[in-house]
Amino acid sequence: MREIIIDCLLVFAVGGGFCVIAQLLIDYTKITPARILVTYVVAGVILTAVGIYEPLVKLAGCGATTPLTGFGYSLARGVEYAVRDKGLIGALTGGLSGTAGGITAAMTCGFIAALVFNGKPKA
Amino acid sequence: MNLDAKTYQKYANAYAKKSPSPKNCIAAFLVGGSICLLAEGLYRLYLHLGVAEAAVRILTPVTIIVLTALATGFGVFDCLAKAAGAGTLVPISGFANAVTAPAIDNKAEGMIMGVGAKMFIIAGPVIVYGTLASVVWGVIYYFLHMRGIV
Amino acid sequence: MKENTMIAEQNRGIVRIPNPPTIRAWASVVGKKEHDGPLGGDFDLHAEDDRFGMDTWEKAESEMQRLALGMLMKKSGCREEDIGAIFAGDLLNQCTGSSFGLLDAKIPYFGLYGACSTMAEGLMLASLLVGGGYFSKAAAVCSSHFCSAERQFRFPIEYGGQRTPTAQWTVTGAGSVLLSSDGCGPYVTEVLPGISVQMGITDAANMGAAMAPAAVDTLSRYFASSGVSPDEFDLIVTGDLGQVGHDITSDLLLSMGYDVRRVYNDCGLLIYSSESQDMHAGGSGCGCSATVLCGHILKRFANGQYKNMLFVGTGALMSPTSVQQGLPIAGIAHLVRISAEKPTEMGGGNA
Numbered sequence: 184m185r186e187i188i189i190d191c192l193l194v195f196a197v198g199g200g201f202c203v204i205a206q207l208l209i210d211y212t213k214i215t216p217a218r219i220l221v222t223y224v225v226a227g228v229i230l231t232a233v234g235i236y237e238p239l240v241k242l243a244g245c246g247a248t249t250p251l252t253g254f255g256y257s258l259a260r261g262v263e264y265a266v267r268d269k270g271l272i273g274a275l276t277g278g279l280s281g282t283a284g285g286i287t288a289a290m291t292c293g294f295i296a297a298l299v300f301n302g303k304p305k306a
Numbered sequence: 307m308n309l310d311a312k313t314y315q316k317y318a319n320a321y322a323k324k325s326p327s328p329k330n331c332i333a334a335f336l337v338g339g340s341i342c343l344l345a346e347g348l349y350r351l352y353l354h355l356g357v358a359e360a361a362v363r364i365l366t367p368v369t370i371i372v373l374t375a376l377a378t379g380f381g382v383f384d385c386l387a388k389a390a391g392a393g394t395l396v397p398i399s400g401f402a403n404a405v406t407a408p409a410i411d412n413k414a415e416g417m418i419m420g421v422g423a424k425m426f427i428i429a430g431p432v433i434v435y436g437t438l439a440s441v442v443w444g445v446i447y448y449f450l451h452m453r454g455i456v
Numbered sequence: 457m458k459e460n461t462m463i464a465e466q467n468r469g470i471v472r473i474p475n476p477p478t479i480r481a482w483a484s485v486v487g488k489k490e491h492d493g494p495l496g497g498d499f500d501l502h503a504e505d506d507r508f509g510m511d512t513w514e515k516a517e518s519e520m521q522r523l524a525l526g527m528l529m530k531k532s533g534c535r536e537e538d539i540g541a542i543f544a545g546d547l548l549n550q551c552t553g554s555s556f557g558l559l560d561a562k563i564p565y566f567g568l569y570g571a572c573s574t575m576a577e578g579l580m581l582a583s584l585l586v587g588g589g590y591f592s593k594a595a596a597v598c599s600s601h602f603c604s605a606e607r608q609f610r611f612p613i614e615y616g617g618q619r620t621p622t623a624q625w626t627v628t629g630a631g632s633v634l635l636s637s638d639g640c641g642p643y644v645t646e647v648l649p650g651i652s653v654q655m656g657i658t659d660a661a662n663m664g665a666a667m668a669p670a671a672v673d674t675l676s677r678y679f680a681s682s683g684v685s686p687d688e689f690d691l692i693v694t695g696d697l698g699q700v701g702h703d704i705t706s707d708l709l710l711s712m713g714y715d716v717r718r719v720y721n722d723c724g725l726l727i728y729s730s731e732s733q734d735m736h737a738g739g740s741g742c743g744c745s746a747t748v749l750c751g752h753i754l755k756r757f758a759n760g761q762y763k764n765m766l767f768v769g770t771g772a773l774m775s776p777t778s779v780q781q782g783l784p785i786a787g788i789a790h791l792v793r794i795s796a797e798k799p800t801e802m803g804g805g806n807a
Contacts, residue, residue: 191343198342198397199335205392206334209618210325213659216395216617217428220404223396224436232443245345245366249397250338251432258436262444266451274444278437284364285371286433289402290425292375293409297421300379300410302513302613304487304506304603304628309669309708311656311784318657318665321700323621323737330618378614387616394616403616411612414512428615 190244197239197246220251227255257281330391337386337393345370345397367398374402379410404428469681470648473587476798478639480593481532484751485523486743487602487628493728498751499629500527506603506628513603513613514553517546520630520743521557521599524750528595528632539563539634540591543581545574546599546742547626548608553599563595572667572696573650574598575746576769576790579633583644583792586635593637599630600741609660609776622662624698624740627727631746633754642757646682646793650674652773654786660779664701664724664737667770670787671697672708674768678791679714686716690762693753694789695745695770696724698737723748745769753794763796 205223208214214222230236236256240247247253261281265273279286309317348369352362377383383403387394394400408427412420426433450456484499491502501523503509508519521544529536542561545568546553554567570577578596586594603613605626611617635644653673657666671694679686686692686709697705702722709716723745724738749767756762773786 191346194346195339195343199339199393202334202338202392202396203331205396206331207327209392210327210330216392216400217431219392219395220400220428220432221435224432225439228436228439228443232446243342245349246339246342248363249342249345249367249370251396251398251401254398254401254432255436255439258440259443262440263447263456266444266448271445271448274441274448277444278440281440282436285367285398285401288368288371289375289405289429292371292402293405293425294421296375296379296406297409297413297417301413301511302411302603303381305384305606305613309655311654314655314669315657318655318662318668318700318704321703322662322665323700325620378616381614384614384616388618390616391618400616403614407612407614407616410614411607414514424612428611 193243194246197243198249201250201252223251224255224258227252228259229255231256231259254282254285257285333389334391334393337390338396341370341394341397341399370398371402374399375406378403378406401429401432404432470646470678471584472646473583473644475587475589475637476643476645477583477586477635477637479633479642479644479754479794480636480639481528481534481634482632482750482754483524483527483531484631484747485520485527485629486747486751489733490627490629490727490747493733495727495748495752498755499747500751506601513601513607514548515556517548517553517599517601517604518557520601520628521546521554521597522560524597524599524630524632525558525561525595528597528634532634534593534634536561536563539593539595541566541582541585542595542597543568543578544597545569545578547571547605553601553604554597557599558597570769570788570790571771571773572600572740572742572744573769573771573788573790574742575631575749576695576767576792579635579644579767579792580647580649580790582633582635583647586637587644589637593634595632595634597630597632598742598746600626600628600743602626602628605741619736620661621736622659622664622700623736624663624696624724624738625728625735626741627739627744627747629743629747631743631750633750641796641798642754642794643796643798644792645795645799648674648678648791650788650790652786652788654784656784658779658782658784660774660785662700663740663772663785664698665704666772666785667697667787667789668701668704668708670789671701671705671768671770672712674789674791675705675709675716675766676712676714678766686714686719689719689764689766691753691765692716692720692768693748693765694722694768696738696740697722697770698724698740700737701770726752757794757796760796765794767792767794
């Protein structure tokens with residue numbers, strides 16, 4: 184039980200921490216939210232490449248995989264796997280294979296939402 | 307007015323109220339942390355239900371994406387995001403909202419150039435630059451792997 | 457080229473309209489937030505859901521224009537065929553909000569784009585043409601809609617984002633005025649067309665700062681060449697500078713020797729409550745100055761509370777493309793003087 188609570192705290196702290204860094208960037212620099220998303224994904228790829236992200240995922244689980252840096256982690260992991268499996272051509276196929284689930288789910292949900300919902304004015 | 311543009315920009319900047327950052331950061335931390343905790347809970351629930359781990363890794367973010375799409379459709383996501391800021395932006399929910407919101411919003415411009423094209427107006431660059439970074443890493447990884455370094 | 461510049465410089469003064477036209481009628485249509493705001497009771501019509509019964513936001517905006525013109529006809533008792541011309545504008549690409557909304561009105565139509573200054577621009581042009589004797593009646597209509605503007609200039613409506621404190625909220629609303637060569641006021645006695653001013657502001661979330669120099673330019677030119685003191689007015693109001701632009705304008709004018717603080721306000725600050733409605737720096741959009749003028753201000757001329765005021769429509773001249781390309785935002789401010797009485801002596805400094 185104790186272990187689960189510590190795990191949960193780690194998930195919360197790491198996930199929340201990623202958000203706080205982004206919030207500071209939004210509030211104190213001219214970086215727009217759209218750029219933050221791009222930066223986070225690319226940062227996720229780089230952090231995975233230099234070997235920092237994998238230990239963070241082991242430590243914080245979904246606290247590290249749910250933020251968009253985790254999306255970069257999946258891209259990098261996918262490409263590593265594909266390169267080992269298929270050679271250099273894997274560099275072209277691996278990234279999107281590793282993130283296919285998320286991207287396809289987002290597209291599918293977006294499409295269905297567009298069919299079902301109509302826009303509402305902001306509250 | 308005897309103000310040059312540079313002086314004016316400095317002058318005007320002094321009038322701009324700054325974002326209430328400490329408050330924003332606390333909100334971002336709490337909401338962002340909660341979304342990650344929800345994902346962790348789902349992850350463990352799916353494993354507990356006997357779903358294979360490889361599938362759980364996909365199913366967990368997909369669940370968050372579905373929930374975000376629903377929240378976006380019912381018009382509650384933007385209310386939450388207004389308070390949470392980066393707390394909803396940074397987790398996968400930010401990506402899902404970036405796809406769903408323009409899809410709903412551009413329905414009137416048709417299914418092809420409206421929904422289909424505009425879906426990626428914000429999320430597109432994320433996929434493009436993430437994938438490009440992965441290609442670069444893939445090529446480097448290939449040579450490292452050939453030399454037995456990784 | 458040189459000669460043209462000379463002519464422009466000569467014409468930079470205040471235009472005193474020889475036969476000041478009467479603002480015969482006015483009408484305003486607003487959305488829910490504006491109706492819930494402190495001026496809620498001043499507007500003629502409002503919608504509960506901002507859709508105005510339409511299936512797209514763009515159609516909703518056009519519908520507001522149609523309703524604003526319809527209400528104007530009803531209140532003035534005029535027929536469409538009596539009106540010589542209508543000047544209309546909005547923020548949508550190619551001004552479709554106006555052109556579609558006024559399609560059924562069989563009135564000669566001029567589409568205007570003055571960004572958020574369009575109400576003052578339309579009022580000015582209509583007044584000049586009526587005052588100059590070209591038409592006996594002319595109208596000006598102008599609108600903005602939060603959702604259609606958000607879609608075009610910023611993000612999809614459902615996109616979750618945080619606004620910076622300097623950001624303003626586009627007013628959902630439309631206003632209309634009818635100018636007539638006969639009538640007993642309020643009169644449009646003077647106009648001063650704005651000159652666009654660009655001071656290097658590139659932040660599209662801080663339009664107040666981008667537009668304030670234009671407001672200062674127009675107002676200081678007005679005070680300098682008319683010799684009128686700000687205190688002679690019941691109200692000097694800018695269109696949509698919001699809190700940031702309002703403060704800059706007030707302070708810059710003071711530094712130039714024009715103390716407007718007692719009488720100066722901004723439509724963007726009037727239309728929403730800064731305490732109970734979270735609108736950051738205030739309202740913006742064509743509809744902001746249009747609804748405040750055609751709902752709140754002219755009503756106070758009718759009941760005698762105001763006798764003399766300056767209405768300064770402010771606009772930020774930019775597009776999403778120009779902002780993305782990093783081009784600075786220029787501002788423009790058109791000034792219209794509205795008086796309850798006709799000036800007794802033309803050409804003098806004081807009206």
